[in-house]
Amino acid sequence: MARSATEAPRRATNGTATRPKRAIRDLQSAVEYIDSLVNYEKQAWVDYKRKKYSLARMSCLLSALGNPQKKFRSVHIAGTKGKGSTCAMLGAMVSNCGYTVGVYGSPHVRTVRERIQVNGELISDDDFAACIAATAAAARKPRVGTPTYFEVLTAAAFRHFADVGADLAVVEVGMGGRLDATNTIQPEVVGFTSISYDHQEQLGNTLSLIAREKAGIMKPGVLAFSAPQVKEVRAVLKQAADELEIPLKFTGEDVEFSLRFEASRGIGRHTRLCLTTPSSKFEHLHVPLLGEHQAINCGLALSIVDALKSRGFTLDDQRVMDGLAHVKVPGRMEIIREKPRILVDVAHNAASVNALMRAIGQNVIADSMVVIFGCQKHKDIRGMIRGIQLGADKIIFTRTSSPRSADPHDLAAEYLEQCGRVGQVTESLEEAMDIALSAVSREDLICITGSFYLIAEAVRKYSEPQPAGV
Structure with missing residues (x-):
């Protein structure tokens, strides 16, 4: 029987994680194991403190797993809304240019395997079980302690991306950013979707406090891009970037970007966008996901595509557009x-x-x-x-x-x-x-x-x- 999400993580008397109730050999036993862990996504109340949300345990877990996050390059996406759609569009565009691209997101709609994808394909039942089993074994090593549901899934995703030789992983923040388990990667680029009010009990009751937590994914030497933000959020992100002495570009301001709504017989009602940089030119591009907000998310994804060109990725604009055309995201309109x-x-x-x-x-x-x-x-x-x-x-x-x-x-x-x-x-x-x-x-x-x-x-x-x- 799955343990209540409000209970403390199970620990052995020596402080290490306990062994799963039964061997993890298939999808069902893997899901039973992660469901036995503390899952903050399901708790009625979560006290957001460093003791609970600490990167120390996650770092120890990844070290015990062989530091898979160091074996692939990555992009890190934070924000309040649009993270999953942005990750999906970015992943599809880069993978269509011949790269092996992992995408990690949360929560899921149909199956937990949705959270871990490579080139648009969900992780297989067998691979999911193998990665969860490896992560559970790593958690039993000394000084790691019992990880949470989200930490195990994050580590398993990183393990899978390393196993398949991913050229790039597009990683969505779970909550906040600064103390999120995903903030153990060293990305090539970070991106911020629209930031608004959500999770105020954990992140703060003002936009400035919320933005400061999300800005925690910025790192020295890492390019940063953002969708348009309200003045209060923009100021916080800009200050964080200035403190790290890194460039931060906003679509629509530092990146030439526009959108328009239209209708046609062939496509129906939809949004098109234009985005231009010194190395990319996307004109009247059809956004496959409906809504003006998805065009804004797409603009951020395209800005990151352009930035990846400067990081050594060979990305042809036509293949990028072709990859975008087939994007579908579960649970979004x-x-x-x-x-x-x-x-x-x-x-x-x-x-x-x-x-x-x-x-x-x-x-x-x-x-x-x-x-x-x-x-x-x-x-x-x-x-x-x-x-x-x-x-x-x-x-x-x-x-x-x-x-x-x-x-x-x-x-x-x-x-x-x-x-x-x-x-x-x-x-x-x-x-x-x-x-x-x-x-x-x-x-x-x-x-x-x-x-x-x-x-x-x-x-x-x-x-x-x-x-x-x-």
Whole structure:
């Protein structure tokens, strides 16, 4: 039985990690092992202190594993929203130029193997089990101690990238940056997606404090790029870069960048961008992911592609564009069923919900939209609901499967207070879907959003059946 996420990590009497309950030989036993570890992603409350979030244990674990993170070059991506999409686009563009590229991200939607990919392919069951087994064995060595769920997955990803001889790893920060387990790499380039309010209990209750934590991935001698930021965030990132005496470039300011929304018969509604540097020129490039926010993420990814050219990577612009064209990211404006139309998106803070509502309004034609919404209790609930009510014709509040889930009755009360409208309340996604299905017609849209946990459940239960062999 998996150990409660609120319990302390299991330790042997000598201070080292205990042996897994059974040998790790396959995917199931590997998942059982990591599920037995402390998982801060699932805890109802996390006290963000150096004692809990320390790079010392992660460094010891990687050392015991042979320091796999030193065997490949990397790019490190931090931010509040858009990290996963940026990593996916960057990975696809570089891999299409003939390089072996690993991408590490979190959380996952369908399977934990999504977190570790090489050239767009998920790590295999056997390789996942082998890397987790190797990491578990390393954790039992003296002075390492019991790692967390995220630390084991991060170390296993680094081990896999080293095993396959990755030329580049694109690594997404889990939370924050300064004390994140991924901050053990020495990257070629670091990038910052849009930074806004999220995880305030851990990172701080002002944008300056949040930005300072994320700026912690900057390192001496490492190029830094950022998507456009609000003034407060921009100042913090600039100060951090100045202290390290490294260049920091913002797309739209230091990197020539523009975007526009358009519609055509062949592609439909979409966004195009232009980005120009002394060594790259991308004109009217079609962004495969919907929404203006994804064009901004794409601009950051292209800026990093250009920077990698100066670091010795041979990247042909046409092959870069061809690689971008086929990018798909699970849980980002993903239509999982056509009849009725069900769209899922992992928007989980106020800024991403606002971006989602704008993107749906621009790109999806529907007579009306029913939103099923559930989120974590420590989120900016007021801000998220303010964003949702701008696009929803009907809102159904529900509970996520996480211990951190907000009470749907509290969500409905906030909605009533803000908007003067009554939302329906359910205790489960199934109940919410029953109500939504009874309310929509053929031309309507059901949108499920607010939490990775809710989206994962929706994808599992309501995705269109795949044809045999797919």
